[in-house]
Amino acid sequence: MREKSRGSLSRCPSRQQVPSVLGRSSMALQGVRVLEFAGLAPGPLCGMILADFGAQVMRVDRLGPATPTWMARGKRSLALDLKRPEGAAVIRRISRQMDVLAEPFRSGVMEKFGLGPEILRKDNPRLIYARLSGFGQTGRLSKVAGHDINFLALSGVLSKLGRSSETPYAPLNLLADFGGGSLTCALGIVLALYERTQSGKGQVIDANMVEGAAYLSSFLWQSQNAGLWSQPRGKNMLDSGAPFYETYRTSDGKFMAVGAIEPQFYALLINGLGLNCDELPDQLSISDWEEMKKKFAEKFAKKTQAEWCKIFDGTDACVTPVVNLEEAALNEHNQERGSFITDEDHNVSPRPAPLLSRTPAVPSTKRNPLKGEHTEEILQEFGFSKEEINQLYLDKIIEPSKLKANL
Numbered sequence: 001m002r003e004k005s006r007g008s009l010s011r012c013p014s015r016q017q018v019p020s021v022l023g024r025s026s027m028a029l030q031g032v033r034v035l036e037f038a039g040l041a042p043g044p045l046c047g048m049i050l051a052d053f054g055a056q057v058m059r060v061d062r063l064g065p066a067t068p069t070w071m072a073r074g075k076r077s078l079a080l081d082l083k084r085p086e087g088a089a090v091i092r093r094i095s096r097q098m099d100v101l102a103e104p105f106r107s108g109v110m111e112k113f114g115l116g117p118e119i120l121r122k123d124n125p126r127l128i129y130a131r132l133s134g135f136g137q138t139g140r141l142s143k144v145a146g147h148d149i150n151f152l153a154l155s156g157v158l159s160k161l162g163r164s165s166e167t168p169y170a171p172l173n174l175l176a177d178f179g180g181g182s183l184t185c186a187l188g189i190v191l192a193l194y195e196r197t198q199s200g201k202g203q204v205i206d207a208n209m210v211e212g213a214a215y216l217s218s219f220l221w222q223s224q225n226a227g228l229w230s231q232p233r234g235k236n237m238l239d240s241g242a243p244f245y246e247t248y249r250t251s252d253g254k255f256m257a258v259g260a261i262e263p264q265f266y267a268l269l270i271n272g273l274g275l276n277c278d279e280l281p282d283q284l285s286i287s288d289w290e291e292m293k294k295k296f297a298e299k300f301a302k303k304t305q306a307e308w309c310k311i312f313d314g315t316d317a318c319v320t321p322v323v324n325l326e327e328a329a330l331n332e333h334n335q336e337r338g339s340f341i342t343d344e345d346h347n348v349s350p351r352p353a354p355l356l357s358r359t360p361a362v363p364s365t366k367r368n369p370l371k372g373e374h375t376e377e378i379l380q381e382f383g384f385s386k387e388e389i390n391q392l393y394l395d396k397i398i399e400p401s402k403l404k405a406n407l
């Protein structure tokens with residue numbers, strides 16, 4: 001909880017945190033070949049997770065000018081024009097040797113290319129065909145555009161998020177895109193890979209953000225009758241209604257996060273704040289929560305974040321500083337664990353999670369691939385001859401990599 005000196009994100013944590021001594025050859029997904037079609041946000045994270053844990057991920061990009069790519073760590077890029085039959089034919093040929101194909105388009109796009117699962121799985125019955133969409137492959141919305149906020153809304157979860165008397169509020173695009181989308185898709189792929197070791201067969205995965213976000217939020221559904229959500233939005237224990245589950249501003253304009261739910265931890269919070277339990281209403285008296293929040297807020301506003309950290313550090317009061325990304329990477333606990341890593345361009349990012357004891361992820365420290373940087377290399381690897389590759393260039397199905405063109 002104690003803070004070390006502040007610094008820029010690009011200055012921090014040490015490379016030694018990456019368990020590189022073990023090498024990429026001992027990772028859990030070693031030997032798995034993945035063809036990922038470039039997408040906006042959920043697909044890229046799903047592919048990055050697979051790459052971090054050892055899969056060989058090849059991203060299929062469009063031709064044309066470079067566009068910003070995030071979450072491309074450890075991937076290679078193959079750029080080609082899928083709208084031309086010759087481009088689609090390249091993918092069909094490559095897919096015969098793939099373990100996993102992951103596509104992020106709205107339902108029906110892959111079929112338009114002639115690259116739907118029926119065709120590709122006929123060529124390669126072991127292929128795991130992962131479809132990561134917003135609304136799923138069937139249903140009246142399956143062909144409609146949407147983003148995280150829309151999927152979260154339809155999952156029912158968005159109605160529960162936000163402060164009292166404000167409109168519902170989506171926590172960045174974390175819940176549907178990344179939790180419900182990327183993570184459930186990656187889970188589906190790993191499950192299908194595991195099952196394939198028994199059956200020898202691939203399968204089609206319909207991962208989608210509406211159902212993924214809903215499933216991620218199963219606790220909400222299954223605790224409906226427990227009284228946890230009986231109040232309007234923003235008035236319940238875990239949605240910013242309770243004084244002991246809230247953030248508070250400190251005298252230096254920073255924040256502390258309080259999550260003192262259990263009575264024994266609540267008592268430590270009250271003690272740390274310099275209050276007396278005997279003079280306060282019962283912890284669970286909902287009608288007193290508003291007043292109690294004011295009391296806590298007044299207290300927190302009297303000291304700096306560092307002063308509060310000193311008071312609560314190492315205690316069970318469940319009080320932590322709200323740190324920014326830069327501070328998270330520099331945080332003493334996080335540094336002890338090596339929770340953040342630095343790539344060769346000095347960019348800091350979270351270490352892949354979870355940590356496996358024998359075969360941990362060994363994320364690449366190299367820069368992200370440029371669009372089409374590995375087109376030729378990949379095609380050669382998959383058996384395309386020099387003549388075939390030249391023909392693809394001549395037909396403008398593929399184009400020289402911008403990297404090579406600039407040299």
Ligand SMILES: C[C@H](CCC[C@@H](C)[C@H]1CC[C@H]2[C@@H]3[C@H](O)C[C@@H]4C[C@H](O)CC[C@]4(C)[C@H]3C[C@H](O)[C@]12C)C(=O)SCCNC(=O)CCNC(=O)[C@H](O)C(C)(C)COP(=O)(O)OP(=O)(O)OC[C@H]1O[C@@H](n2cnc3c(N)ncnc32)[C@H](O)[C@@H]1OP(=O)(O)O
Binds near residue numbers: 060066080134146149
């Ligand atoms: C909230 C998040 C989204 C955050 C994304 C932001 C990070 C970025 C969004 C906008 C960006 C900015 C913007 O582009 C302007 C600048 C551009 C500049 O270059 C950079 C700076 C920018 C400011 C730029 C910065 C950032 O990048 C942005 C701010 C999310 O919620 S992500 C989740 C989205 N939803 C889903 O994934 C659900 C499933 N997918 C879909 O529903 C659709 O794919 C989607 C996302 C609605 C897009 O629909 P679209 O009609 O565009 O595509 P599809 O129907 O899926 O069809 C794909 C089409 O692409 C063609 N195609 C694909 N690959 C190839 C290829 N290799 N060759 C040829 N053609 C290809 C394919 O044929 C389809 O085209 P057609 O429809 O013509 O057949």
